[in-house]
Amino acid sequence: xxxxxxxxxxxxxxxxxxxxxxxxxxxxxxxxxxxxxxxxxxxxxxxxxxxxxxxxxxxxxxxxxxxxxxxxxxxxxxxxxxxxxxxxxxxxxxxxxxxxxxxxxxxxxxxxxxxxxxxxxxxxxxxxxxxxxxxxxxxxxxxxxxxxxxxxxxxxxxxxxxxxxxxxxxxxxxxxxxxxxxxxxxxxxxxxxxxxxxxxxxxxxxxxxxxxxxxxxxxxxxxxxxxxxxxxxxxxxxxxxxxxxxxxxxxxxxxxxxxxxxxxxxxxxxxxxxxxxxxxxxxxxxxxxxxxxxxxxxxxxxxxxxxxxxxxxxxxxxxxxxxxxxxxxxxxxx
Amino acid sequence: xxxxxxxxxxxxxxxxxxxxxxxxxxxxxxxxxxxxxxxxxxxxxxxxxxxxxxxxxxxxxxxxxxxxxxxxxxxxxxxxxxxxxxxxxxxxxxxxxxxxxxxxxxxxxxxxxxxxxxxxxxxxxxxxxxxxxxxxxxxxxxxxxxxxxxxxxxxxxxxxxxxxxxxxxxxxxxxxxxxxxxxxxxxxxxxxxxxxxxxxxxxxxxxxxxxxxxxxxxxxxxxxxxxxxxxxxxxxxxxxxxxxxxxxxxxxxxxxxxxxxxxxxxxxxxxxxxxxxxxxxxxxxxxxxxxxxxxxxxxxxxxxxxxxxxxxxxxxxxxxxxxxxx
Numbered sequence: 131x132x133x134x135x136x137x138x139x140x141x142x143x144x145x146x147x148x149x150x151x152x153x154x155x156x157x158x159x160x161x162x163x164x165x166x167x168x169x170x171x172x173x174x175x176x177x178x179x180x181x182x183x184x185x186x187x188x189x190x191x192x193x194x195x196x197x198x199x200x201x202x203x204x205x206x207x208x209x210x211x212x213x214x215x216x217x218x219x220x221x222x223x224x225x226x227x228x229x230x231x232x233x234x235x236x237x238x239x240x241x242x243x244x245x246x247x248x249x250x251x252x253x254x255x256x257x258x259x260x261x262x263x264x265x266x267x268x269x270x271x272x273x274x275x276x277x278x279x280x281x282x283x284x285x286x287x288x289x290x291x292x293x294x295x296x297x298x299x300x301x302x303x304x305x306x307x308x309x310x311x312x313x314x315x316x317x318x319x320x321x322x323x324x325x326x327x328x329x330x331x332x333x334x335x336x337x338x339x340x341x342x343x344x345x346x347x348x349x350x351x352x353x354x355x356x357x358x359x360x361x362x363x364x365x366x367x368x369x370x371x372x373x374x375x376x377x378x379x380x381x382x383x384x385x386x387x388x389x390x391x392x393x394x395x396x397x398x399x400x401x402x403x404x405x406x407x408x409x410x411x412x413x414x415x416x417x418x419x420x421x422x423x424x425x426x427x428x429x430x431x432x433x434x435x436x437x438x439x440x441x442x443x444x445x446x447x448x449x450x451x452x453x454x455x456x457x458x459x460x461x462x463x464x
Numbered sequence: 465x466x467x468x469x470x471x472x473x474x475x476x477x478x479x480x481x482x483x484x485x486x487x488x489x490x491x492x493x494x495x496x497x498x499x500x501x502x503x504x505x506x507x508x509x510x511x512x513x514x515x516x517x518x519x520x521x522x523x524x525x526x527x528x529x530x531x532x533x534x535x536x537x538x539x540x541x542x543x544x545x546x547x548x549x550x551x552x553x554x555x556x557x558x559x560x561x562x563x564x565x566x567x568x569x570x571x572x573x574x575x576x577x578x579x580x581x582x583x584x585x586x587x588x589x590x591x592x593x594x595x596x597x598x599x600x601x602x603x604x605x606x607x608x609x610x611x612x613x614x615x616x617x618x619x620x621x622x623x624x625x626x627x628x629x630x631x632x633x634x635x636x637x638x639x640x641x642x643x644x645x646x647x648x649x650x651x652x653x654x655x656x657x658x659x660x661x662x663x664x665x666x667x668x669x670x671x672x673x674x675x676x677x678x679x680x681x682x683x684x685x686x687x688x689x690x691x692x693x694x695x696x697x698x699x700x701x702x703x704x705x706x707x708x709x710x711x712x713x714x715x716x717x718x719x720x721x722x723x724x725x726x727x728x729x730x731x732x733x734x735x736x737x738x739x740x741x742x743x744x745x746x747x748x749x750x751x752x753x754x755x756x757x758x759x760x761x762x763x764x765x766x767x768x769x770x771x772x773x774x775x776x777x778x779x780x781x782x783x784x785x786x787x788x789x790x
Contacts, residue, residue: 177648177649177650177651178619178648277739291512291513291739292512293739294739321511321512321677322511322677322678322679322718322721322722322723323511323717323718323721323737323738323739324511324737324739325721325723326721326722326723326734326737327737329723330734348648348649349649349723350649350725351680351722351723351724351725352723353727354723354724354725354726354727355723355724355727357727374727375726375727375728378726378727379726388650389649389650392649392650392652392653393649393680393725394652394653394656394678394680394681394683394684395680395683395722395725396725397684402660403657403660404653404656404657404684405653406650406653406654406657407650407653407654408654410618410620410651
């Protein structure tokens, strides 16, 4: 079993294969490694198509075939997730690792009341008898600040607003008592007021249960609001990893810098143009041979198109995969 | 019809709209009024259900208003007979949130962009093709995109196509309903830059009615901003003034709920945010009073009127006790 120092979640050299344009297999996620500690909020950020969601699905063995894990390991609480039996994996989902996705409308069973779906989760993962499961379910609706929980127990998903559905979904993800919550764009479809409340709720739950959260998002404002540590993904690889304050104040990878600079909130009122990141993420299988970001990078130089940079330390607790890190300024050859 | 230079391009007055639901009639718009000047951008902001999109749909005449008027370029727009309306639809363009569902998957990009020109019988076939090529270039797409289908483009590229199509007939007004909400942050800035430069560089100088919930985007793109709450405009002002000194407590609440741009402690603790009440059971008096932190007895009794304050660059506020003054 895991020792005291072992991380809650440990991902090692995760590689995910998807069908390529001409039928062959290509890597959509390539050699991704990271840890999440108990009580830690880690954000996985990057544009669409960077492999964030596939990475999060692989953690609970939910990749949609023919997409599959080609190599690598996922350890949760010291146990190899791939080596678990089908039954143990079922228990892991919801029991050890809770899941919340972007679209609350489609994630709830439309023909069941919120209460019955929630009580079933409590019964399945925590072995409660029916009456106890129901009161535990209602306690969770109250904990996620759903107004009038007793009444909402009998409500169907369509009767709830978007914000209320997202709260119900959060209750559903947490009622099984997970130690890790994987939240994929949990606030993307919500109003700013509701978004703020959901983020505050996540922070409070972390405090209360030492819950670890893997926050998958493309929204850097959500990251700034909630994350302790940030992993930046580009074209299936982690290109930078740093504590959140450091990532925002001293981004080391040009991709991170470009993402931060593209936030419209930074532009002055009436400013002429927003800083934009032109181009798009290469599709799996069409990755350039050198650094995957080189074609869009404003700071690229000679080596970048030829060789692939690997993650190297860029600070006490941070790393980045960029040749600029080992080039003294001014020594670059174009 | 001649219009004085100072008359707004679009003048919306007293728009009302109710829908029938299982719970009875629900009021979605309750007297919406605003002006949009030619060549400028007005943003409509507010939470889901505040009536932003319904307002746009009434202006586009995709739904009928129960009451109220829309004057567009000197015309009583809501009174136009169907045939006349069809002829004049070319003057109003529209871009929706999801480019994946708003473009016909069977047509090429060239056909999609030229289609409004064909519908309105503008130019020859060759002329329309040429115009489509110009439009596609103006939104920053390569000429090779003309022969492609929407499925072959990324989300950001499809939204560029939707913008090119909306501008094809050189409209004086373009309704933009959450045009960048479905896009990545990187692509979002590209599209916003395209919108801004087209407004400046297109000879027809289109005015934009921009519906958005991302306040950082609105702050950058809009000249003026109108805040909607439960079917009413509660504050309308020049964007810079609205963001720097909100007068309506709801505007202040929206601004306070924005996520931070960088990590670190908040300057001020977040206020009580709450959620909008059900439109099926609207509160008495000011619809915002149950969530308002500076509520007075009058607030639960009387609906405050939207009134323009003096010497405020034309700011209007609907509040019995506006912030930053007495």
